[in-house]
Amino acid sequence: MAAQTMDQLVSLCKRRGFIFPGSEIYGGLQGAFDYGPLGVELKNNLKQLWWRTNVYERDDMEGLDAAILMNKLTWRYSGHEETFVDPMVDCRHCKGRFRADHIKGKCPNCGSTDLTEPRPFNMMFKTQIGPLPDPESYSYLRPETAQGIFVNFKNVLDSTNRKLPFGIAQIGKAFRNEITPRNFIFRVRELEQMEIEYFVRPGDDEAAHKQWVETRVNWWVNTCGLDRADVEEYHVPAGELAHYSKATVDLMFRFPIGMEELEGIANRTDFDLGSHTADQEKLKLTAKVAPNPDSIARLSYFDHTTNQHIVPFVIEPSAGVDRGTLAVLTSAYEEQQLDKGDVRTVLHLKPALAPIKVAVLPLKKNHDGIVGLAKNIKRTLQASGEMRSVYDDTAAIGKLYRRQDEVGTPFCVTVDFQSLEDQTVTVRDRDTMAQERIAVPDLQPYFRERLR
Numbered sequence: 276m277a278a279q280t281m282d283q284l285v286s287l288c289k290r291r292g293f294i295f296p297g298s299e300i301y302g303g304l305q306g307a308f309d310y311g312p313l314g315v316e317l318k319n320n321l322k323q324l325w326w327r328t329n330v331y332e333r334d335d336m337e338g339l340d341a342a343i344l345m346n347k348l349t350w351r352y353s354g355h356e357e358t359f360v361d362p363m364v365d366c367r368h369c370k371g372r373f374r375a376d377h378i379k380g381k382c383p384n385c386g387s388t389d390l391t392e393p394r395p396f397n398m399m400f401k402t403q404i405g406p407l408p409d410p411e412s413y414s415y416l417r418p419e420t421a422q423g424i425f426v427n428f429k430n431v432l433d434s435t436n437r438k439l440p441f442g443i444a445q446i447g448k449a450f451r452n453e454i455t456p457r458n459f460i461f462r463v464r465e466l467e468q469m470e471i472e473y474f475v476r477p478g479d480d481e482a483a484h485k486q487w488v489e490t491r492v493n494w495w496v497n498t499c500g501l502d503r504a505d506v507e508e509y510h511v512p513a514g515e516l517a518h519y520s521k522a523t524v525d526l527m528f529r530f531p532i533g534m535e536e537l538e539g540i541a542n543r544t545d546f547d548l549g550s551h552t553a554d555q556e557k558l559k560l561t562a563k564v565a566p567n568p569d570s571i572a573r574l575s576y577f578d579h580t581t582n583q584h585i586v587p588f589v590i591e592p593s594a595g596v597d598r599g600t601l602a603v604l605t606s607a608y609e610e611q612q613l614d615k616g617d618v619r620t621v622l623h624l625k626p627a628l629a630p631i632k633v634a635v636l637p638l639k640k641n642h643d644g645i646v647g648l649a650k651n652i653k654r655t656l657q658a659s660g661e662m663r664s665v666y667d668d669t670a671a672i673g674k675l676y677r678r679q680d681e682v683g684t685p686f687c688v689t690v691d692f693q694s695l696e697d698q699t700v701t702v703r704d705r706d707t708m709a710q711e712r713i714a715v716p717d718l719q720p721y722f723r724e725r726l727r
């Protein structure tokens with residue numbers, strides 16, 4: 276099981292309406308993709324599962340949805356203006372431009388070794404705020420959702436009366452002007468992130484970091500269906516850590532392009548809360564942060580046990596929604612070789628992730644009784660609000676099954692002549708292809724139990 280090449284996924288995604296190249300009719304836009312009718316369902320399901328697990332099923336988490344546009348000072352004090360850079364090199368021969376750490380000494384386009392020295396390239400998209408082209412009226416599209424959480428730390432704390440440890444979870448768009456966006460939705464310029472900032476007492480950070488790594492691996496494997504053997508932990512060496520990080524563990528997944536980062540789990544220490552705080556000196560920060568004359572805030576926590584203000588340490592599990600979607604598609608994909616060179620493509624998606632939960636198919640499309648009952652079943656299932664269902668009568672039954680297998684629909688309901696006599700239908704399981712007869716009134720509870 277699992278997709279072997281990116282082309283298998285790109286082709287399925289385009290053909291069946293999961294993911295399209297952005298602005299395709301104008302020749303596309305590198306690093307931008309549009310999620311189609313099935314893609315938006317899959318992506319929403321992934322985000323909902325993440326929200327459910329991290330916000331609803333825990334007692335120590337609050338949600339947030341902060342603005343994408345932020346005061347530019349945020350990006351100055353977060354360190355991004357200065358350090359959110361990738362090393363860029365140019366090929367003097369073919370004029371290609373690459374990320375220095377992604378190439379092995381020579382130009383991947385033309386093979387020339389005549390390359391410029393690497394120079395830093397800031398990946399934030401600059402944008403003008405307001406109608407006047409004043410040099411000071413600018414900010415950036417956020418390159419990570421995290422800063423929206425840090426600047427709201429006090430607001431959330433004061434409005435919820437949380438005690439340490441607790442976390443704030445957020446899902447949202449982020450933008451990175453990647454030098455070379457590539458590999459389908461793996462590296463894009465407009466991306467979506469699911470981020471948690473988990474605040475702990477200084478000193479409790481290392482244990483919390485370890486715990487989050489375990490929690491997140493388990494989520495990808497048990498809830499999203501990734502194979503444990505395809506997920507690895509990469510402990511980022513000290514010299515490669517981001518400017519805010521004391522320790523980072525990247526969760527790597529076996530994408531069709533190889534083992535690559537799916538999620539980063541960083542110990543951001545007190546760096547961010549500290550650097551957005553005005554009177555840092557009194558707070559005994561451990562991180563080295565630049566003095567902040569512009570902030571009006573003290574992003575600290577009053578510890579009633581010691582009667583002191585402390586700046587919590589932060590553990591940040593940061594996952595990409597697009598990379599998550601790609602990982603889920605990769606691991607769910609299977610091409611089964613059948614007789615006579617026939618191939619059955621199946622997406623073994625966890626039912627909770629499947630874009631369509633139930634397809635209702637009439638055995639005869641010209642029979643009013645069968646069609647009427649099938650449409651009725653579809654309407655009833657859909658009206659429950661729990662399971663996206665479709666009706667399809669545009670091909671013979673074998674072909675209809677294949678269509679649903681290919682997009683990961685876990686169940687097909689087939690209405691036949693017997694259904695008209697005894698009000699039972701056939702339910703076919705995508706993975707085992709086993710069929711059983713179920714009474715129509717029992718369908719809803721039957722699916723409810725199996726779709727969780």
Ligand code: ATP
Pocket residue numbers: 451453460461462463464466468536537538539593594595596597598599
């Ligand atoms: P990389 O080393 O691959 O550039 P990163 O270490 O810069 O990634 P983080 O800053 O840790 O990534 O971002 C957290 C998560 O956001 C990543 O694990 C990934 O899932 C996602 N992500 C980051 N950049 C992109 C991108 N350009 N396209 C898609 N997803 C991304």
